[in-house]
Amino acid sequence: MSFVRNLFFSLRRYRFLLRQLVLRDFKVKYKRSVLGVAWSLLYPLLTMSVLALVFSNVFRFSTPGVSYIAYLLIGLTWFNYFSEASNLCMSTIVANFPLINKVYVPKYIFPLSKCLFVGINFLLTLIPLYLVILLTGTGLCWQHLLLPYSFLCLFLFTLGMGFFLAAVSVFLRDMFYIYGIVLSLWMYLTPVMYDIDIITNRPLRFLMSLNPLYQLIRFARTVILSHATPSAAQFAGCAVPALLMLTLGAWVFKKKQDRFVYYM
Numbered sequence: 001m002s003f004v005r006n007l008f009f010s011l012r013r014y015r016f017l018l019r020q021l022v023l024r025d026f027k028v029k030y031k032r033s034v035l036g037v038a039w040s041l042l043y044p045l046l047t048m049s050v051l052a053l054v055f056s057n058v059f060r061f062s063t064p065g066v067s068y069i070a071y072l073l074i075g076l077t078w079f080n081y082f083s084e085a086s087n088l089c090m091s092t093i094v095a096n097f098p099l100i101n102k103v104y105v106p107k108y109i110f111p112l113s114k115c116l117f118v119g120i121n122f123l124l125t126l127i128p129l130y131l132v133i134l135l136t137g138t139g140l141c142w143q144h145l146l147l148p149y150s151f152l153c154l155f156l157f158t159l160g161m162g163f164f165l166a167a168v169s170v171f172l173r174d175m176f177y178i179y180g181i182v183l184s185l186w187m188y189l190t191p192v193m194y195d196i197d198i199i200t201n202r203p204l205r206f207l208m209s210l211n212p213l214y215q216l217i218r219f220a221r222t223v224i225l226s227h228a229t230p231s232a233a234q235f236a237g238c239a240v241p242a243l244l245m246l247t248l249g250a251w252v253f254k255k256k257q258d259r260f261v262y263y264m
Helices: 002-013 015-029 036-058 068-090 097-102 109-135 142-171 175-189 202-209 212-224 232-263
Strands: none
Touching: 015 109, 068 109, 068 142, 068 175, 068 212, 097 232, 109 142, 142 175, 142 212, 142 232, 202 212, 212 232
């Protein structure tokens, strides 16, 4: 836990470096792009349109009582943040080794900067999400004020996963290929495009409900679609996995960081 405390304590000291890394990522991502940042708004809408067309018309998925389009976009928005941020975190140490090898830089800054960079994109994707919420008649309620809690837990869980992947990928480069497969499997095991209630096998449904991303997405859907305050179990279902993953990822990263230089 000392590593986690030092991480947040050092944020103030290295905030300039962190800001420059995030700005660099923005410049690289949207370099020579005609639409630029607008892709952060268009991409989730276009992805949602394709998936909604396929799963609502071909596979006949539906969500009784709520808009399937809003249901789908909530799941995509939350899962895409985790997918993109953890993927970017995985290569941060390997990609920044020339800088790490020349000057002292706290290594945890690199995964953290990726999570913050994708977090800004996440905030931008809330614009099309709320546009869909309004257009589908889902409506607004005061419980939307609880959504930052869900994102904070998502951020901490992703950061922990990012630390873990960044450390492991230095020693096992196969992780760059393995994790892509893991993410694909993880997405289909997370009720992003379907309702978990369609699974009739109770033991399987229980196991799927233990998925941390399911808990985070379920929290957001409870707030947005049901206009309800999540239960205490839902609050714990978001916070506990997030803190455990952050602790595990930080521990692995701290234990291995001094050996990174020998595997570059």
